[in-house]
Amino acid sequence: MTVLPALQLRGVEKRFGDTWVLRGVDLEVRAGERHALIGPNGAGKSTLFSLIAGERRASAGRIELNGADATRLSPVAISRRGLARSFQTTSVFPRLSVFDNLRCAVLAARRDGVRAWRRWFGSALVDARANDVLAAIGLQHAAHSPAGMLSYAEQRALDLGLALAGGAHTLLLDEPTAGMNRAEAARAIDLIRATTAGRTLLMVEHDMDAVFGLADRVSVLVQGRVIATGAPAEIRANDAVRDAYLGSGFGR
Ligand SMILES: Nc1ncnc2c1ncn2[C@@H]1O[C@H](COP(=O)(O)OP(=O)(O)O)[C@@H](O)[C@H]1O
Ligand SMILES: [Mg+2]
Structure with a gap:
């Protein structure tokens, strides 16, 4: 039996005026997986979350939740479909x-x-x-x-x-450990691991230890495009990802 992805994005674009923030995002989050979205500041991660949650409308492309089109649903309709978003600010x-x-x-x-x-x-x-x-x-x-x-x-x-x-069966967490010290961040990650068992998680996170310890798969968003998706070890070894993070100590 094929299980539908919890979340499927195809060619998702977002433009603010003349600025293209998302330039054609393809992303699949499998049902029940913990998926991390990483990428430099300004890559468009929070913007992507706002499109998935229905807070903003995509300029182009398609977003599916559990196989059903959700591209033009309101935030309320999306939460009724079982997707919850927590915010970068509380x-x-x-x-x-x-x-x-x-x-x-x-x-x-x-x-x-x-x-x-x-x-x-x-x-x-x-x-x-x-x-x-x-x-x-x-x-x-x-x-x-x-x-x-x-x-x-x-x-x-x-x-x-x-x-x-x-x-909610699918959670979007945007930088859940932002502003925490190391001990707090480690506890937060443990909490996220425990409470998301049996659910689907898509999480933006900057702390690479947290990402690699928690995620089943990782996608890398750079300049509005997903340049790689894979298991943490594959992502760590990916040359294009290393280049995008050059100088940041990524993968060390
Ligand atoms: N409402 C908006 N109007 C214009 N530009 C925006 C708006 N929201 C975000 N941006 C721009 O989109 C880019 C991506 O922002 P964001 O999604 O917050 O990135 P990330 O979360 O990856 O750091 C940034 O250059 C930001 O300035
Ligand atoms: Mg952000």
């Missing part, structure tokens, strides 16, 4: 408690709209789901603290939790 409600942030995320993923929130908020079903996620991200000790009081690394963990709370 997206929690700072004055709500950690637990209530998670409850909101569970509720937001339901189809029954805001008017049903009063009925569901505090329901055992929603609380149980929020508690599961709370445990998975290791924030039980902070359940009732305002999210804004968490450390930066904890807020990023909560951010991941918000994506998980909605039940």
Whole structure:
């Protein structure tokens, strides 16, 4: 049996005015794999994520989720198809408690709209789901603290939790370890590994140790094109990739 890719991009282009940021991206993310997207600053990685998540419209090309066309879907429609994006900057409600942030995320993923929130908020079903996620991200000790009081690394963990709370099967994480020290980054990667088991992950990451330790496959975006895709060891040995990263210590 052939399993459809979780995500398939064909010839995806994005232009801002006269500037071509993405020049024809082909990318396949297999269902259940952890796929890293790497590339120099300004390569177009975040722009690509915004197209996949439906926040911006591609100028050309096609994006499929689980084999179905998703090129022109809204962000809401895309999240309904099971794709969640977490942001380079954190997206929690700072004055709500950690637990209530998670409850909101569970509720937001339901189809029954805001008017049903009063009925569901505090329901055992929603609380149980929020508690599961709370445990998975290791924030039980902070359940009732305002999210804004968490450390930066904890807020990023909560951010991941918000994506998980909605039940997404495909996660896009844009630089999840940005701004963390080495110990925090290592913990974040462990958390991502544990919580994405059985899901599909596409992740932008600059920390090469993290990329090579976590990813099943790696794609390299340079000047708006994917120049290589392969297992971490293949990418490390790829001459074109080395050239694109010349002087950055890549592959050492
Ligand atoms: N809204 C926009 N308008 C014009 N140019 C943009 C816009 N967003 C991003 N860009 C440009 O697109 C290029 C790629 O940006 P980005 O996707 O953020 O790269 P990366 O995430 O790989 O660092 C950059 O040159 C950036 O200046
Ligand atoms: Mg970026």
